[in-house]
Amino acid sequence: MALTSYGDPAGCKRYIFYRKRSFMNIKTNSNFHNIKETYLFSEIASRVRRYSAENPEKVLIRLGIGDVTLPLAPVVVSAMSDAAQEMGRGDTFRGYPPEAGYEFLRQAIADHYRDNNAEIKLSEIFVSDGAKSDLGNFVDILGANDVLIPDPVYPVYVDSNLMNGNIITLIKGSRENGFLPMPDAIGEKKAYVIYICSPNNPTGAAYNGEQLAAWVNYALETGSLIIYDSAYEAFITDELPHTIYGIEGADKCAVEICSFSKFAGFTGVRCGWTVVPEGLVSDDGTSLNKMWFRRQSTKFNGVSYPVQRAAEAALSKAGMHQCLANIDYYRRNAAMIADVLDRKGIFYTGGKNSPYIWLLCPDNMGSWEFFDKLLNEAQIVGTPGEGFGKAGEGYFRLTAFGTAENTAEACRRLESLL
Numbered sequence: 350m351a352l353t354s355y356g357d358p359a360g361c362k363r364y365i366f367y368r369k370r371s372f373m374n375i376k377t378n379s380n381f382h383n384i385k386e387t388y389l390f391s392e393i394a395s396r397v398r399r400y401s402a403e404n405p406e407k408v409l410i411r412l413g414i415g416d417v418t419l420p421l422a423p424v425v426v427s428a429m430s431d432a433a434q435e436m437g438r439g440d441t442f443r444g445y446p447p448e449a450g451y452e453f454l455r456q457a458i459a460d461h462y463r464d465n466n467a468e469i470k471l472s473e474i475f476v477s478d479g480a481k482s483d484l485g486n487f488v489d490i491l492g493a494n495d496v497l498i499p500d501p502v503y504p505v506y507v508d509s510n511l512m513n514g515n516i517i518t519l520i521k522g523s524r525e526n527g528f529l530p531m532p533d534a535i536g537e538k539k540a541y542v543i544y545i546c547s548p549n550n551p552t553g554a555a556y557n558g559e560q561l562a563a564w565v566n567y568a569l570e571t572g573s574l575i576i577y578d579s580a581y582e583a584f585i586t587d588e589l590p591h592t593i594y595g596i597e598g599a600d601k602c603a604v605e606i607c608s609f610s611k612f613a614g615f616t617g618v619r620c621g622w623t624v625v626p627e628g629l630v631s632d633d634g635t636s637l638n639k640m641w642f643r644r645q646s647t648k649f650n651g652v653s654y655p656v657q658r659a660a661e662a663a664l665s666k667a668g669m670h671q672c673l674a675n676i677d678y679y680r681r682n683a684a685m686i687a688d689v690l691d692r693k694g695i696f697y698t699g700g701k702n703s704p705y706i707w708l709l710c711p712d713n714m715g716s717w718e719f720f721d722k723l724l725n726e727a728q729i730v731g732t733p734g735e736g737f738g739k740a741g742e743g744y745f746r747l748t749a750f751g752t753a754e755n756t757a758e759a760c761r762r763l764e765s766l767l
């Protein structure tokens with residue numbers, strides 16, 4: 350089929366001949382064989398497609414969305430378009446940005462930390478095209494460490510460590526610990542690279558200050574490094590730390606990775622940052638801050654000027670106000686769903702401090718069994734918990750990223766189904 354596009358039968362034959370002759374003499378990273386194929390989202394899509402084909406009259410409500418849906422805040426849009434205009438004039442055009450980000454944005458991020466009672470130097474802030482890149486790339490500067498990852502969790506931590514051939518120990522989230530595993534559950538007390546995501550995706554659970562202090566103390570005692578993912582920080586409503594640097598000693602043991610994606614709706618714009626404190630030093634005296642700068646300036650050429658101006662605007666007073674209004678909209682959706690579960694006496698975590706609601710499937714149903722029940726009997730699409738790790742079996746994730754109207758309708762359906 351594709352061969353006809355060559356338009357030259359002889360050329361086609363030559364091409365086939367070389368392809369059949371042999372494999373190349375190059376090796377791939379065999380660690381990639383250890384990564385599980387994720388069938389989760391394709392399996393969901395195929396079950397939904399089949400259902401819709403058989404029931405064309407039914408209207409589905411999608412509460413599996415892991416992406417923001419509200420448009421960008423007006424001050425963000427105007428900052429981005431002003432910056433685009435600047436790029437079109439000779440006297441204000443800019444070429445490559447500084448590798449770690451423009452000072453104006455790093456200053457805005459440092460000010461944001463100060464508002465959350467943490468002092469971060471500009472030299473400790475690295476602007477990037479998003480948290481996922483930084484989470485995936487940070488393993489570049491780390492050696493063959495033992496790695497500790499909570500289960501269930503955002504799959505990037507596990508997969509990027511598997512790609513590097515690292516040994517992973519999972520620490521289990523459960524109903525008993527409210528999906529907030531603590532260091533006292535660690536079997537062998539030793540140094541690990543520890544991943545913490547709070548508020549968590551997928552469980553919505555968030556650590557309080559005392560719990561985070563226990564993790565920081567574990568890290569300081571054992572010489573561990575914490576990689577703290579605070580992507581959902583802006584969803585926190587309770588009195589909980591917005592940053593790990595609110596905890597004493599965290600600047601000696603923790604890297605923090607954050608993002609404009611969930612806070613300012615930048616999933617399509619792309620901007621995030623990583624804080625690497627200057628006090629982080631490896632066993633042989635190497636500065637992690639210097640290494641991360643070296644890694645980034647070698648493999649990354651920075652974030653575009655209009656995007657950095659847009660991010661700066663999101664952190665301005667007006668920007669915060671507008672972005673938090675969007676987050677409030679999602680929060681009200683989450684509260685609607687949580688209300689139904691409260692009335693039905695169904696166990697869940699999240700629903701506040703997070704756009705995610707993580708519920709125990711009723712009647713001991715499996716995650717996929719409950720997925721099919723919601724789809725067939727209430728036309729609601731969610732995400733089976735086991736897609737986020739073994740500890741997610743029997744659980745289910747609903748998200749607050751739908752419209753208020755759809756979420757309200759979904760709640761009416763849940764009310765009569767459950």
Ligand SMILES: *Cc1c(COP(=O)(O)O)cnc(C)c1O
Pocket residue numbers: 478479480481482503546550578580607608609610611615616620621
């Ligand atoms: C969405 C999300 C991010 C953000 O990733 P970006 O690359 O900045 O869009 C990071 N961590 C978790 C757990 C997330 O769910």
